[in-house]
Amino acid sequence: MFTHWHKYASLMHFHTLARRLTPWLYGVSGVLFIAGLISGLVLAPPDYQQGESFRIIYVHVPSAWLSMFAYVVMAGAAAASLIWRVKLGDVLARATAPVGASFTALALITGSLWGKPMWGTWWVWDARLTSELLLLFLYLGYLALQSAIEDRRAAARAGAVLAVVGVVNIPIIHYSVEWWSTLHQGATLTKFAAPSIATSMLIPLLIMTAAFQLFFFATVLVRARCEILEFDRHTQWVRNLVSAGYP
């Protein structure tokens, strides 16, 4: 079984796999988006306090979740690159970073759009908002380092160290910021307790989260394909691919 997995650590095989998976991931994600948007925006009842404006939760919560998930994916790939020298780790870390940064920005923007009618302000210095903002800065630091180092591999290796340092620091930053100030409503979805949300509102949220998740994987795979072709641009298999009329 492990020899089988090892095969996909090779950039060429991963490229083939990613190419095959991407349309499926985008397809299923698109279907889930349609289902989630219809059930979330039309079928779910309005909130008894927040009225219709709570519906932004269907974009806000999945983006916030993915902003953290993406950092963990990036740091995991970076750790694989540092520990086992897996080239695929470099590729995936570099491919994930801009996607994660975009979801972080999306979570911040939708959060502030939601905050204006509910809290009466675009921004409060609340713990979870602030740690999300700091997460965005961590992503931007990684991206700045990537663009500053010209050699792609050297950039990926330096970025791997930064991503691992960042992932160690994220809980520290999160809890110190929480200690500093908190006002945000408690987490709506937790693993260990019954969610504090009505089922009719929860189901669209879960569908949207799945749609976002698949969209994230598909987008990372597309970016990873570009990275792989650029990493391996001097190899024979990429030349063959191009002369065969790729894409």
Added chain:
Amino acid sequence: MSAFSAARAVLLREFLRLGRKRGQLVQPLLFFLLVAVLFPFAVGTDATLINRLGPAVVWVAVLLATTLSLDEIFRSDFDDGSLEQLVLSVYPLPLLVAMKSLAHWLTSIAPLILLALATTWLFDIDQTQRENLAASLLLGTPVFSLVGAVGSALTVGLRGSAMLLALIMLPLYIPVLIFGAAAVANAGLGLPTNAEHYFLAGLALMSLTLAPFATAAALRARLG
């Protein structure tokens, strides 16, 4: 030569190197003073407001001045090639880079702490707060040198590295800033400050155990 004497050699060499560039060591101090003096110009001459902002201003100014000095940890060693010798040496690299962090703390940050305590007169900060500022700076600033060395190693030899270094490091310094400034603010209100000091000590110990390994990995990634 044992690892211990190698570490001592690196430390002594750092003192020699930095002692020859005293002018460069003074620059962060001047920068700190200027930043601290800028705030009253921006907020006005209201004495109570200046007094209330004082500890926060001192902490932020220390943070900025430190960030400015981080670039020097590895830069000149990179320029003259001795950094490669350090990485190639048989002695444990984390130990050697920990010595670089120690030298940075002693030559760049310790004078900054003394200057910060002197500038408390500008903000009319009282004795309890001053003692708390000293304690929290002593406990918190080792994090700046140790974690800063990781950033310095990652950006060494890059164009415009000082700005990039600040972008990378400042988010990582925020926990220290939160607890450090909170300790001094609490002292001003007559509240206990043990919790903040414990947190700062914990952060410093954690950076001491982990950061040298990250710095070593960063140097290998940049030079290897």
